[in-house]
Amino acid sequence: MMWKISLIITLTVIILNTQRVTSDEHAEYTSDGFRPGRDVLDIHSSSYGIAYVQFNFDQEKTVLVWIQTEECVGCKLLPIAYLSRKTEKEKTVALIDTSWATSIKVTTATATYPSINNTYCELRHHFGLIGEYNLTIPATIHNTTAECTLVILKKPFYENTAVLLGYTVGAVWILGALIWYYCIKRHCLGKKSTQCNGNGHVPHDQTPLAPVNDMKESSTSLRLKSVDTFRGFALFNIAQGIAGDGHYWFISHSRYYGITVADFIFPWFVFVMGTSIHLAFNNLLSKGRSYRSIFKKLVVRSITLFFLGVCFQPHNDLRTLRIPGVLQRFGISYFVVASSYLVSRRLLARRKERTGKWYMMFRDVTDYLELPLAVCLITIHLLLTFLLPVPGCPLGYQGPGGPLLGENGELTNCTGGAAGYIDRMFFTEAHMITYSKSAKIYRSTVPVDPEGILGTFTCITLCIFGLQAGKILHLFSSAKGRIIRLLIWGMALITCSAVLSKCHLADGWIPINKTLWSVSYIALTGGLAFVAEALLHFLIDVTHFWSGSPIIYMGMNSILLYLGVGVLKDYLPFTWHPFYDNHSESAIMSVWSAFFWLFIAYVLYRKKIFLRL
Numbered sequence: 367m368m369w370k371i372s373l374i375i376t377l378t379v380i381i382l383n384t385q386r387v388t389s390d391e392h393a394e395y396t397s398d399g400f401r402p403g404r405d406v407l408d409i410h411s412s413s414y415g416i417a418y419v420q421f422n423f424d425q426e427k428t429v430l431v432w433i434q435t436e437e438c439v440g441c442k443l444l445p446i447a448y449l450s451r452k453t454e455k456e457k458t459v460a461l462i463d464t465s466w467a468t469s470i471k472v473t474t475a476t477a478t479y480p481s482i483n484n485t486y487c488e489l490r491h492h493f494g495l496i497g498e499y500n501l502t503i504p505a506t507i508h509n510t511t512a513e514c515t516l517v518i519l520k521k522p523f524y525e526n527t528a529v530l531l532g533y534t535v536g537a538v539w540i541l542g543a544l545i546w547y548y549c550i551k552r553h554c555l556g557k558k559s560t561q562c563n564g565n566g567h568v569p570h571d572q573t574p575l576a577p578v579n580d581m582k583e584s585s586t587s588l589r590l591k592s593v594d595t596f597r598g599f600a601l602f603n604i605a606q607g608i609a610g611d612g613h614y615w616f617i618s619h620s621r622y623y624g625i626t627v628a629d630f631i632f633p634w635f636v637f638v639m640g641t642s643i644h645l646a647f648n649n650l651l652s653k654g655r656s657y658r659s660i661f662k663k664l665v666v667r668s669i670t671l672f673f674l675g676v677c678f679q680p681h682n683d684l685r686t687l688r689i690p691g692v693l694q695r696f697g698i699s700y701f702v703v704a705s706s707y708l709v710s711r712r713l714l715a716r717r718k719e720r721t722g723k724w725y726m727m728f729r730d731v732t733d734y735l736e737l738p739l740a741v742c743l744i745t746i747h748l749l750l751t752f753l754l755p756v757p758g759c760p761l762g763y764q765g766p767g768g769p770l771l772g773e774n775g776e777l778t779n780c781t782g783g784a785a786g787y788i789d790r791m792f793f794t795e796a797h798m799i800t801y802s803k804s805a806k807i808y809r810s811t812v813p814v815d816p817e818g819i820l821g822t823f824t825c826i827t828l829c830i831f832g833l834q835a836g837k838i839l840h841l842f843s844s845a846k847g848r849i850i851r852l853l854i855w856g857m858a859l860i861t862c863s864a865v866l867s868k869c870h871l872a873d874g875w876i877p878i879n880k881t882l883w884s885v886s887y888i889a890l891t892g893g894l895a896f897v898a899e900a901l902l903h904f905l906i907d908v909t910h911f912w913s914g915s916p917i918i919y920m921g922m923n924s925i926l927l928y929l930g931v932g933v934l935k936d937y938l939p940f941t942w943h944p945f946y947d948n949h950s951e952s953a954i955m956s957v958w959s960a961f962f963w964l965f966i967a968y969v970l971y972r973k974k975i976f977l978r979l
Contacts, residue, residue, distance in 0.1 A: 399457020400447045406433055406460045407444065409806050414613045414949060415464040415525060417493035421449055421472075422458075423503035428475040429486060434770075436490075437466040437615075438807045439623055439872045441770040448475060464525055465615040467492040470514065472503050483507070487514035494522020495949075528953040529612050590645065590839060592902035595914035596895075597638045598921030598967075600631050601928065602960050605920075607631070608935045609959035610952040620880055622766045622804040623872045625890065629880040632692065633828055633891035634898075636699060638921075640832025641899070643704050644840060647711065657712050664704040667979045671697030678932060689797045690789070690817040698822055699829045703736065707833060710734040730837040730851075740830040743823040744885060750820060754784040764882060765872070768810035782814030785882050789818040804881065814881060821883030831859070831892040835899050845908040852900035859893030862886075919967040926977035927967055935959075 400406055405416060423429060428450040432443035449458055462468050470489045477484040486503050488511050493499065498520035504512055524530075607628050611617040619628045650660050675693025714733055731737060752762040759780035765771060767781030781804075782789070789798055790812065798815045805811075838851045866886040867874035876886045905912045920927055934940050940959045944951050970976070 398448055398450075399453045400460045402456070402461075404461065405463045406446045407435060407463060409435070409463050409465075410613075414947075414952075415495060417462045417464050417495065417497045417499060417522060419460045419462050419493065419499045419501050420458060420519075421460065421501050421503065423449070423472075423486075423505070425503075425505045426451055429503060430473050430475050430477055431460070432471040432473060432480055433460075433462075434469050435463060435466045435807070436469065437621055438770060440765075441768075441808065443469065443471055443480060444770070462493045464493050464495050464497075464522075470501070471511075472514065474507075482509070482511055485511045487512045489514040489516060491516060495525040496520075497522025525949065526614065528950040529614055529617065532612075532953055532957060590903070590907055591914045591918055592899065592906040593638060593641050593645065593836075593839075594921035595906060595918045596634065596899060596902055596921065597642075597924050598914075598917040598919065600634045600638065601920045601924050601931075602917060602964060603627070603631050604928070605931045605963040606956045606960035608931055609941050609956040611956050612949050612953035614949065614953075619803060621807045622881055623877050623879060625878050625880060625887065629887075630891055630894070633825075633888065634895050636696070636825055636828050637832035637835070637892060637895040637899075639696065639700060640703055640829040640834075641836035641839070642832075643700070643707055643829075644833050644836030647704070647707065648840060651711065657708060661705070661708055664701065664708070668697040668701035668704075670979050671700065674929075678929075686796050686800075688799060688815075689793050690799070690815045690819075692817060695817050695822055695825050699826045702739075702826050703829045703833055706735050706739055710736065730834065730841050734837070736830045736833055740827040743827050747820060747823045747885065750788070751784050754787070756780065756784055756787045759783065759787075764877065764879065764884070766804045766808040766810055766814075767812065768805075768808035770809055778810075779812050781808075781810045781812045782818075782882060785818055785820040786812065786814035788820055789813075789815050792819060802881065816881045816883075818882075824883045824885060824888045828888045828892050831855070831888075832895070835896060839899075839903065845904075849900045849904055849908075852896050852903070856893045856896030856900065859889045859896065861893075863889035863893065916964055916968055919971045920964060923967055923970050923976050925979055926970070926975075927963060930966070931963060 404410070421431065428448055430448055431446050433446045434441055434443045446460070447457075467490060470491075471480040472486045472488075473480050473484045474486075480488070484507065486507055489501065497518065500517040500519050502515040502517070504515075607617070611628065615626070617627045620626045647660060672694045675691040675695075675697065676687065676689070678691065678693060679688055681687075710733065713735075751764065755761065756763065757779075759767075759777065763777070763780050763783040764785075765777065765780065765783065767777045767779065767786075769775045769778045771777045780786075781802075793815070795813055798813045798818075800813060802810070802814055802816070804814070834855065835852060838848055838855075842848050842851065863878065863886045866876040866889065867878050871877065874886065876884050878884060878886045878890060880887055902914075906914050914921075940962060941955055944955070
């Protein structure tokens with residue numbers, strides 16, 4: 367036990383002394399020509415996703431260029447630069463971000479905002495990577511706004527080449543492994559395997575879970591390979607994302623609305639934690655552990671997770687120490703769900719045993735307190751979101767706020783709606799995340815914390831969904847019944863998310879939003895987690911078609927690897943200072959880092975080194 371505490375303290379000290387806070391300053395716009403070195407909207411440096419656009423015009427007048435990216439949903443155009451015949455040629459070249467389509471309007475120099483009467487031309491175009499374009503501005507203003515003439519001087523590259531190649535190599539590797547494994551399985555290693563039956567085939571309903579036909583728990587080990595593999599898959603993607611993830615927008619976290627690959631990782635970790643609560647507690651109870659001792663264990667673990675989260679920060683100034691965080695939310699969610707589950711089991715043990723047909727069919731729903739708790743939490747979340755008055759903001763507002771939204775900047779201080787308002791009142795801005803991803807796009811001035819109070823309610827709900835998956839995997843003896851139940855839950859939640867968001871990016875009743883952990887967001891991620899768990903359970907636990915290797919090794923040592931990935935992300939041999947600083951090198955670095963951590967996980971597994979809280 368002492369070596370575990372020493373390891374945690376050592377890692378915490380390293381974090382506090384090796385990381386530094388970096389800050390980005392907003393660019394000054396409306397200058398004489400475009401700023402060199404960064405894209406015109408100051409979203410990122412010119413190393414990733416940039417096109418070169420030369421602005422040409424013949425008139426002797428000065429014009430004003432307005433630009434906005436379509437990722438900024440509902441935003442006003444921004445005045446970027448004044449251009450005139452006296453402007454140097456180098457300063458008439460704009461670096462345009464190629465992640466999303468861009469809207470451009472060119473107006474008179476005195477225009478306060480583009481309109482038909484002051485606009486020379488306008489254009490909406492999705493520029494290509496390192497493409498060179500010539501944009502010609504007409505000499506006069508017409509009654510109807512004309513489209514700017516755009517000519518391609520240099521054909522752009524396909525921006526997603528690196529990630530497409532990476533996924534192709536991965537798919538080929540998986541296909542080769544499946545062919546090899548299928549041949550081995552078909553011949554059953556020369557029919558010498560003990561798993562083969564008389565016909566040389568592997569039985570398709572083998573599972574380490576014992577059938578549970580009464581309320582007395584089996585002493586069979588309930589550690590499922592599919593659960594560890596699911597957790598390992600999430601951790602593998604964390605290692606890949608922290609190392610750069612190629613700097614592709616669809617792999618990195620979403621700016622505000624919508625969902626990307628990275629936005630599934632944290633929710634799936636929470637989901638698997640809920641699944642593990644049921645399986646682990648059943649093991650402890652079957653071994654004769656008392657409810658009191660289990661409760662003490664879960665309290666210690668919750669406090670440890672919260673403490674690590676507070677310490678796992680790039681600075682140690684107590685005046686600005688961030689209180690919310692990922693591990694803090696893990697600790698709170700674990701405590702609430704595990705405690706309620708323990709109370710359910712205690713009440714269940716005191717109740718008279720039941721064996722009715724309908725009861726046995728739905729006992730995973732009727733016997734526990736967690737689902738009613740989830741309904742209460744979602745209800746509170748929705749009531750606060752839509753009914754809590756936020757000073758100066760529309761009732762029920764869930765948007766990013768900022769001066770670019772609204773008619774007269776009335777949404778400037780409305781970032782995050784009720785969720786942001788509650789966090790700013792409770793934590794104060796000094797103890798929240800200082801700069802959100804949405805600020806770069808929406809120019810918001812007040813913080814919104816992605817691990818805030820209101821989002822913790824839905825996070826606990828998602829953990830309860832994971833607990834429900836664990837109950838399904840344990841309480842039902844039929845593999846077909848388990849998989850069908852998992853898929854039903856998954857499809858129901860995905861449908862719920864589609865209805866709430868209206869399958870639209872920002873115009874639904876409750877848009878999918880990772881920053882706020884909206885109800886539609888946890889419904890989508892939870893639903894897909896049910897589907898993924900059903901697939902892994904079928905492949906790994908039921909048919910034994912896949913052992914989960916090598917991903918499973920990361921899932922069996924998740925806490926140690928999570929801390930290691932966070933601490934050592936800026937050190938060799940995990941990452942290096944880039945030579946070219948482009949998509950391809952970043953993608954290579956992220957894949958290398960993920961597989962290097964996978965190798966470390968395998969070594970730790972072979973050495974039987976595990977860190978458990």
